[in-house]
Amino acid sequence: MGKKKRAWRSGCPLNASVEILGDRWSLLIIRDMMLRGATTFKDFLEGFERIATNVLADRLKRLEQFGVIEKRMDTRDGRKTNYKLTQKGIDLAPVLTEMVLWAAEHEDTENPELVAMMKKDRKGFEAGIREEWERGRGKATMR
Amino acid sequence: MGKKKRAWRSGCPLNASVEILGDRWSLLIIRDMMLRGATTFKDFLEGFERIATNVLADRLKRLEQFGVIEKRMDTRDGRKTNYKLTQKGIDLAPVLTEMVLWAAEHEDTENPELVAMMKKDRKGFEAGIREEWERGRGKATMR
DNA sequence: CAGGATCCGTTTCGATACTG
DNA sequence: CAGTATCGAAACGGATCCTG
Numbered sequence: 001m002g003k004k005k006r007a008w009r010s011g012c013p014l015n016a017s018v019e020i021l022g023d024r025w026s027l028l029i030i031r032d033m034m035l036r037g038a039t040t041f042k043d044f045l046e047g048f049e050r051i052a053t054n055v056l057a058d059r060l061k062r063l064e065q066f067g068v069i070e071k072r073m074d075t076r077d078g079r080k081t082n083y084k085l086t087q088k089g090i091d092l093a094p095v096l097t098e099m100v101l102w103a104a105e106h107e108d109t110e111n112p113e114l115v116a117m118m119k120k121d122r123k124g125f126e127a128g129i130r131e132e133w134e135r136g137r138g139k140a141t142m143r
Numbered sequence: 144m145g146k147k148k149r150a151w152r153s154g155c156p157l158n159a160s161v162e163i164l165g166d167r168w169s170l171l172i173i174r175d176m177m178l179r180g181a182t183t184f185k186d187f188l189e190g191f192e193r194i195a196t197n198v199l200a201d202r203l204k205r206l207e208q209f210g211v212i213e214k215r216m217d218t219r220d221g222r223k224t225n226y227k228l229t230q231k232g233i234d235l236a237p238v239l240t241e242m243v244l245w246a247a248e249h250e251d252t253e254n255p256e257l258v259a260m261m262k263k264d265r266k267g268f269e270a271g272i273r274e275e276w277e278r279g280r281g282k283a284t285m286r
Numbered sequence: 287c288a289g290g291a292t293c294c295g296t297t298t299c300g301a302t303a304c305t306g
Numbered sequence: 307c308a309g310t311a312t313c314g315a316a317a318c319g320g321a322t323c324c325t326g
Binding site for chain 1: 300
């Protein structure tokens with residue numbers, strides 16, 4: 001079938017971001033990796049209010065294709081797969097921070113501790129995420 | 144606990160942002176208002192690669208309901224309606240900037256002048272947007 | 287003509303059942 | 307555990323039509 005690709009990426013660089021992140025789940029997946037250290041399919045399923053398994057599988061595949069995350073088989077347990085943020089993925093931390101701060105300013109939101117931490121020491125907060133990521137396997141629950 | 148069908152807004156404040164902005168068009172509409180001074184239905188139609196009119200109408204309605212934009216009738220020309228960013232809307236400028244910079248860093252993007260300007264003087268860039276917006280408040284058209 | 291609303295075929299989503 | 311398969315529901319895109 002003729003798959004006519006739309007010219008999403010033309011014009012402003014924002015288009016690329018929207019193409020990659022412009023849906024209901026992608027950013028939430030990335031958030032769960034950054035803040036909760038989610039790495040497995042099951043982690044994500046439990047983290048959300050029921051994302052459908054097929055949609056999750058599709059989003060993970062997409063994010064991998066875009067180079068935002070990478071997939072690795074667990075060397076010990078073949079049943080487990082580990083999803084990890086790439087450099088490109090971890091670089092989304094500032095985007096996430098801005099979105100959270102915006103929502104906190106203008107919407108009724110939960111988790112005021114997280115927001116307070118971001119506001120108080122934003123750079124430190126982002127540095128912490130990056131550090132955690134560099135340690136690789138860290139499963140710290142920052143939430 | 145009474146679990147709603149989709150508790151989008153529970154948990155991290157990011158959920159609210161994703162609910163409001165997590166689709167293919169909303170952020171692009173906001174970008175066109177910020178960067179191009181788009182205010183009319185027609186402006187948006189021309190700005191994109193053919194967004195369907197029903198989808199555009201729906202997104203404008205949604206954004207208005209969320210308080211991100213507001214709709215006003217043109218006092219001079221009754222045929223025209225003007226869409227303007229609210230304070231809440233203009234406060235999205237940092238989110239936009241981060242997304243553009245992220246894409247510029249990791250994707251092939253166009254409009255390097257814009258990116259360069261953002262990088263060089265980010266705060267100034269955002270201040271310029273805000274200033275433009277304040278000048279446009281109350282006026283019928285911005286350009 | 288500007289700003290939509292309506293109809294309609296196509297695509298994607300969401301929920302659940304099922305499988306390696 | 308980590309996904310597919312399936313199917314009805316919702317959203318999308320395009321064209322057209324309507325209204326002031």
